[in-house]
Amino acid sequence: MSLESNIKAAIRDVPDFPKPGIMFKDITPIFENQTLCNEIVDGFINIIGPKPDAIVGIESRGFLFGLLLANKLNVPFVLVRKAGKLPYKTISHEYELEYGTAKIEMHVDSLKPNWNVLIHDDLLATGGTAEAAANLIKQQGSKVCGFTFVVGLEFLNGKDKLIKHSNNITCLAQY
Numbered sequence: 504m505s506l507e508s509n510i511k512a513a514i515r516d517v518p519d520f521p522k523p524g525i526m527f528k529d530i531t532p533i534f535e536n537q538t539l540c541n542e543i544v545d546g547f548i549n550i551i552g553p554k555p556d557a558i559v560g561i562e563s564r565g566f567l568f569g570l571l572l573a574n575k576l577n578v579p580f581v582l583v584r585k586a587g588k589l590p591y592k593t594i595s596h597e598y599e600l601e602y603g604t605a606k607i608e609m610h611v612d613s614l615k616p617n618w619n620v621l622i623h624d625d626l627l628a629t630g631g632t633a634e635a636a637a638n639l640i641k642q643q644g645s646k647v648c649g650f651t652f653v654v655g656l657e658f659l660n661g662k663d664k665l666i667k668h669s670n671n672i673t674c675l676a677q678y
Contacts (some may be wrong), residue, residue, distance in 0.1 A: 506542055506543070506546045506548055506675060506676075507675060507676045507677070509539055509542065510533065510539070510543070510653060510675055510676040511656070511676050513529055513532050513536060513539055514528050514529060514532065514533070514636040514654070515529040515532050516527075516528065516529070516675070517529050517540045528626065528656075528678065530564065530625055530626070530654065533653070534567070540568075540571070543568060543653060543668045543675060544568060544571045544572055544575055546675055547572055547623075547651050547675070548572070548575060548576065550673055551621060551649055551650070551651060551671070551673065552572070552648070552649060552671055553619070554576055554578065555576070555578060555618075555619050555620055555621040555648050555649070556578060556579075556615070556618035556619050556620065556645075557573070557578050557579040557580070557581055557613075557614060557618055557620050557621075557645075558572055558573040558576070558578060558579070558580050558581070558620070558621045558622075559581045559582075559583050559609070559620055559621070559622045559623065559636055559639075559640060560573075560580060560581070560582060560609070560623050560624070560675055561583045561607070561622065561624040561633065562582070562583060562584045562585055562588070562642055563624070563630055564624065564625035564626070565567050565583075565623050565624035565625055566582065567625070568623060568625070568651075568653060569623035569624075572621075572623060572651070575648075579613075580586075581609060581610075581613040581614060581620075582609065582610075582613075583607050583609050583636045583639060584607065584608055584609075585592075585593065585605070585606070585607060585608075585610070586606040586607065586608050587608075587609070589608055589609070589610055591610050591611070591612075592610065592611045592612075593608035593609060593610055593611060594608065594609060594611055594642050594643065595607065595608040595638060595639075596608075596635045596636075596638045596639050596642070597635075598631050598632070598634065598635040598638075599631065600628055600631065601629075605631075605632070605635075607632065607635050607636065607639065608639075608657065609639050609643075611643075613643070614640060614643035614644075615643075615644075615645070615647045616643070616645065617645065617646065618645040618646070619645070619646050619648035620628070620645045620646065620647055620648060621647075621648055621649050621650070621651060622636050622637060622640070622647060622649070622650045622651070623650075623651045623652070624636075624650075624651075624652055625652065625653050625654065626652055626653065626654045626655070626656065627650070627652040627654070627655040627656065627659075627661040627662070627665075627674055628656050628659045628661055629659050629660070629661050629663050629664070630659075630660075630661030630662065630663065630664035631661075631664065633650055633652075633661070633664075633665055634664045634665060634668065634672065637665070637668040637669075641668075647668040648668045648669060648671060649669050649671030649672065649673065650665055650668075650669060650671070650672045650673065651673045652672075652673065652674045652675070653674075653675055653676065654674060654675070654677075654678065655672075655674025655676070655677045655678070656678050657677050657678065658678075
C-alpha cells in the first residue's frame with residue numbers, strides 16, 4: 504500500500520465534531536503505529552526539497568511530526584502558539600476566522616534573517632493559520648520555503664492562501 508493509503512487507513516472519521524455537519528479527521532490513531540510515524544517523517548523528507556534552516560510547527564498537532572522532522576534533519580524546531588502561551592518576548596499576527604479573529608505568536612529570537620523556513624501542521628483546511636505563521640516568519644526577515652501537512656482537505660482550497668508564500672505545499676494524504 505502507498506503512504507497515502509496507510510495514512511487514510513489509520514485516520515478515524517468522527518462525525519459531527521466539533522459541531523454538527525463536520526466530519527473530523529482524527530489523526531491520533533496514527534501515533535499508535537510507530538512504523539507509520541517513521542514512514543510519514545521519511546515521506547516528508549523525500550519530497551520537501553532543499554533542507555530548510557528551521558521548521559516551524561503550529562500548535563498543537565503541528566508539534567508532533569514537526570519536531571520529529573526537525574530532529575531527523577538536524578535543524579531547529581520553532582513553536583508557533585496561540586497568544587499568551589509563550590514565556591518570552593514574542594511577535595504576533597492576528598488573522599481572520601470564519602467567525603471572529605485569532606492571534607498566534609512566536610519568540611522574537613527564534614529565527615535568523617534570510618533563513619529558509621518550512622512550516623508544518625497536521626492538517627490543511629482553509630489555510631488561515633498556516634498563512635498567519637508565514638506572516639510571522641516574514642516579520643522575522645526569514646523566507647517560507649514550503650509547507651507540509653499530513654492531511655489536506657482539498658475542497659476547502661487552503662492552498663490558495665499559501666501559494667503566495669511558497670508553491671512548495673505538501674499534503675501526504677488528500678481528501
